[in-house]
Amino acid sequence: xxxxxxxxxxxxxxxxxxxxxxxxxxxxxxxxxxxxxxxxxxxxxxxxxxxxx
Numbered sequence: 001x002x003x004x005x006x007x008x009x010x011x012x013x014x015x016x017x018x019x020x021x022x023x024x025x026x027x028x029x030x031x032x033x034x035x036x037x038x039x040x041x042x043x044x045x046x047x048x049x050x051x052x053x
Contacts, residue, residue: 002048009044010037 017036021029 001052002045005048005052006041006044009047010040013037013040013043 013036014033015036017032017034018029021032
């Protein structure tokens with residue numbers, strides 16, 4: 001279950017970052033997608049730890 005939660009969070013936040021960054025340019029989209037994906041890993045891990053363990 002932990003991997004599924006993290007995968008969903010990474011996908012959602014990475015997509016949001018890409019969408020926001022694409023308005024400025026490709027490099028910004030890549031950067032914000034990476035930051036969003038990193039945040040997704042952390043948030044997914046916290047959700048799993050807080051609510052599912």
